[in-house]
Amino acid sequence: MVSASPWCLLGRAAQGPDALLIDLDAGCAERTREQIAPGDLARAVAAREAAAPTRWVWSDTPAWYDALLAAGVRVERCHDLRLVHVILARSARVADPGPLQAAESWDRPPDAPAPGPAEQPGATLFDLETAAAGSSPVPQDAQSALEELRRQLEAIAGADEPTALRLLAAAESAGALVAAEMRAAGMPWDAQEHDRILVESLGARPRAGALPARMEELAQQVRGALGDPHLALDSPPRLLRALHRAEIPVDSTSKWELSAHEHPAIAPLLRYKEMSRLLTANGWAWLDAWVREGRYRPVYVPGGVVTGRWASSGGGALQIPRRLRPALRADPGWLLVSADVSQLEPRVLAAMSQDPAMAAAGAGRDLYAGIVESGIVATRQEAKVGMLGALYGGTSGDSGVLVRRLRVSFPAAMGLVDDAAAVGERGGTVSTWLGRSSPPPDPRWLEAQREANLPEASAAAQERARRSARDRGRFTRNFVVQGTAAEWALSWIAALRLSLSRLPDAGADDAAEPSGPVFARRAHLVHFLHDEVLVHSPAAQAEDAAAAIRDAAESAGRLLFPGSAVDFPLELAIAERSEAK
Known part of the structure; x- marks a missing residue:
C-alpha cells in the first residue's frame, strides 16, 4: 500500500442503486462491508474522512468524486483504478503484466464529455445544465474493483522498484482529484472583459452565421486581391486553388508559407486567419458554452498524453490564448496567485x-x-x-x-x-x-x-x-x-492541494457561490498546465497560498530526487488578474 492511511473501496452493489463501502486491511482483505443508499453516500464518505484520512479506491474519479464535491464533500486521497491500470499494464518495470493486460475492461479512456452548445448543433444554453463531465466505461461494481485492486497491488509488489511505482500511482490519483476539483470550483472568468476583447479584436458580435465586421472587411480585401468575389476563405482547398490562380506558389495555407510571399492578398489573409482562430476557438459561441455565473469549467484529462501530461477533452483549458488572459479575473476580495517553474524539463x-x-x-x-x-x-x-x-x-x-x-x-x-x-x-x-x-x-x-x-x-x-x-x-x-517532468508536476500539485486544504476558512459570509460548497471560503487550485499553477485565494490568504506553492515545489524536488543539488525556482505573482504566461 502507498501509505498508512486506511483504505476503503467504493463500488456499486451487485443489485440496485446502492453503493458498497469495503474497508481493507494492509493485505487487501476485507475487514468490513457496508451498503449505502445513494442519498446517504456523501454523508457516509464525509463521516469516514472526519474520523481518519482515508485512501478511497474507486473505478474512476469523475464517476464518484463529482457528485461528492457537489454535495460539499472533499476527500484527501484516492486510488484511481482506471488511471493506475493504464500505467501498470504498460510499465516495463512490472515483471508480469499479463493479468492486468488480460483485464481489458479496465484499459479504456474515459468517455468524452457531453458537448456544450458551441459543439452541438441545435443545442441551447440550457443543455449545459445537465452536460456530464464524462461517465466512466470501466466496471463500477465493487467486486470488479476489488479484483482489479488486487491485480494492481500484486503487480506493484513484484515490480522492479516498487516504491517508485507506488509513488507514481499515488501522484496520478492525486492528479485526478485535482482535475475534478478544478472543474467543480471553476476558473474565475470575466465574461464582460472577454466580450470586450472580442469586440476590440473582431468587431461587434454578428448575427448567427455571419462574420464579424472586421473579418468580413478583410475577407473582401482578400477576394478582391485574388479576383474571386465568392471565395470561401475557410476552405483550405478552395483557398489554395485561388492562390495558385494568382500565381502564388504555395503548397499549403500555413502562416509560415504564406509569409514568405509578397502579394496584396497575403497581409489581409494572415490577419483574417488570426481572427478566425480566435473566433473559432474562443469566440462568442465558446463564451456561451463554457462560461456560466462567472466560472469557466473545462474538462481536464489527467494522463491524456502518453508521457503522463494532461490533455483537455472540452473547453480547451490547455490552449487559452494570451490575449484572453485579462478575462481571467479574481472575484471581489480575492486574488490570483500564479506560478510557473523556470526551465522545468x-x-x-x-x-x-x-x-x-x-x-x-x-x-x-x-x-x-x-x-x-x-x-x-x-x-x-x-x-x-x-x-x-x-x-x-x-x-x-x-x-x-x-x-x-x-x-x-x-x-x-x-x-x-x-x-x-x-x-x-x-x-x-x-x-x-x-x-x-x-x-x-x-x-x-x-x-x-x-x-x-x-x-x-x-x-x-x-x-x-x-x-x-x-x-x-x-x-x-x-x-x-x-x-519525469510530468511526475514532478503531479507531485507538486498533489502537495499543494493538501496544503491549501489545510488553510483555515477565510472567505466572507457572502463568499462566491460559483466556486461551490467546498471551495467558496479557502484558497484553491483553479488551473494547471504542465509547469504552471493558478490559485484563486481570498486576499487575506494570498501570501499563505504563495508560500504553499513554493513549499510544494521544494517538496516535489525532495520527493523525486532526494539529496539532489538541483532546485526548481518559481516565477510567482499575486494579482487581481492572471499574470501567468
Missing part, C-alpha cells in the same frame, strides 16, 4: 542524470544564463536552442552545433537522453523516473524496419527505415524527460 534532466555541471549552471538562477556564464555558448538564446535540441533531438544546423557543445560540458545529462534515443531507434521501450513506459513501436514502424533488412531492400526502403528509426529515437529521447 532541463532541471529534471539535470536531476535524473545527476550531472553536477548542469546542476551548478542552474543553482539559484536562470539555467540558460548559467550556461552562458559557464562559457559554453555566447547568448541565452543559444543556450535555450541547444537545450531544446538536446531534449527534442535537434541534430542539424545551429541546434546540432550547440548540442555537440553541451555533450562536452554536460556528459551525464546528454548521455541519458542519447541513450534513450538509441533505445528508441532500436525499437525498445524507455521509462520515466517513476516507471511510466513508452508505448511499443506501431506495426508500420516494425514493417518499415523489416523491409529495410531484406536482401533485396531498395535504397528508398532503407532510407524510410532510417528516418522512422530517428523519429522514434527523438520520441524516446524526450519521453524520459517530459514524462
Whole structure:
C-alpha cells in the first residue's frame, strides 16, 4: 500500500442503486462491508474522512468524486483504478503484466464529455445544465474493483522498484482529484472583459452565421486581391486553388508559407486567419458554452498524453490564448496567485542524470544564463536552442552545433537522453523516473524496419527505415524527460492541494457561490498546465497560498530526487488578474 492511511473501496452493489463501502486491511482483505443508499453516500464518505484520512479506491474519479464535491464533500486521497491500470499494464518495470493486460475492461479512456452548445448543433444554453463531465466505461461494481485492486497491488509488489511505482500511482490519483476539483470550483472568468476583447479584436458580435465586421472587411480585401468575389476563405482547398490562380506558389495555407510571399492578398489573409482562430476557438459561441455565473469549467484529462501530461477533452483549458488572459479575473476580495517553474524539463534532466555541471549552471538562477556564464555558448538564446535540441533531438544546423557543445560540458545529462534515443531507434521501450513506459513501436514502424533488412531492400526502403528509426529515437529521447517532468508536476500539485486544504476558512459570509460548497471560503487550485499553477485565494490568504506553492515545489524536488543539488525556482505573482504566461 502507498501509505498508512486506511483504505476503503467504493463500488456499486451487485443489485440496485446502492453503493458498497469495503474497508481493507494492509493485505487487501476485507475487514468490513457496508451498503449505502445513494442519498446517504456523501454523508457516509464525509463521516469516514472526519474520523481518519482515508485512501478511497474507486473505478474512476469523475464517476464518484463529482457528485461528492457537489454535495460539499472533499476527500484527501484516492486510488484511481482506471488511471493506475493504464500505467501498470504498460510499465516495463512490472515483471508480469499479463493479468492486468488480460483485464481489458479496465484499459479504456474515459468517455468524452457531453458537448456544450458551441459543439452541438441545435443545442441551447440550457443543455449545459445537465452536460456530464464524462461517465466512466470501466466496471463500477465493487467486486470488479476489488479484483482489479488486487491485480494492481500484486503487480506493484513484484515490480522492479516498487516504491517508485507506488509513488507514481499515488501522484496520478492525486492528479485526478485535482482535475475534478478544478472543474467543480471553476476558473474565475470575466465574461464582460472577454466580450470586450472580442469586440476590440473582431468587431461587434454578428448575427448567427455571419462574420464579424472586421473579418468580413478583410475577407473582401482578400477576394478582391485574388479576383474571386465568392471565395470561401475557410476552405483550405478552395483557398489554395485561388492562390495558385494568382500565381502564388504555395503548397499549403500555413502562416509560415504564406509569409514568405509578397502579394496584396497575403497581409489581409494572415490577419483574417488570426481572427478566425480566435473566433473559432474562443469566440462568442465558446463564451456561451463554457462560461456560466462567472466560472469557466473545462474538462481536464489527467494522463491524456502518453508521457503522463494532461490533455483537455472540452473547453480547451490547455490552449487559452494570451490575449484572453485579462478575462481571467479574481472575484471581489480575492486574488490570483500564479506560478510557473523556470526551465522545468532541463532541471529534471539535470536531476535524473545527476550531472553536477548542469546542476551548478542552474543553482539559484536562470539555467540558460548559467550556461552562458559557464562559457559554453555566447547568448541565452543559444543556450535555450541547444537545450531544446538536446531534449527534442535537434541534430542539424545551429541546434546540432550547440548540442555537440553541451555533450562536452554536460556528459551525464546528454548521455541519458542519447541513450534513450538509441533505445528508441532500436525499437525498445524507455521509462520515466517513476516507471511510466513508452508505448511499443506501431506495426508500420516494425514493417518499415523489416523491409529495410531484406536482401533485396531498395535504397528508398532503407532510407524510410532510417528516418522512422530517428523519429522514434527523438520520441524516446524526450519521453524520459517530459514524462519525469510530468511526475514532478503531479507531485507538486498533489502537495499543494493538501496544503491549501489545510488553510483555515477565510472567505466572507457572502463568499462566491460559483466556486461551490467546498471551495467558496479557502484558497484553491483553479488551473494547471504542465509547469504552471493558478490559485484563486481570498486576499487575506494570498501570501499563505504563495508560500504553499513554493513549499510544494521544494517538496516535489525532495520527493523525486532526494539529496539532489538541483532546485526548481518559481516565477510567482499575486494579482487581481492572471499574470501567468
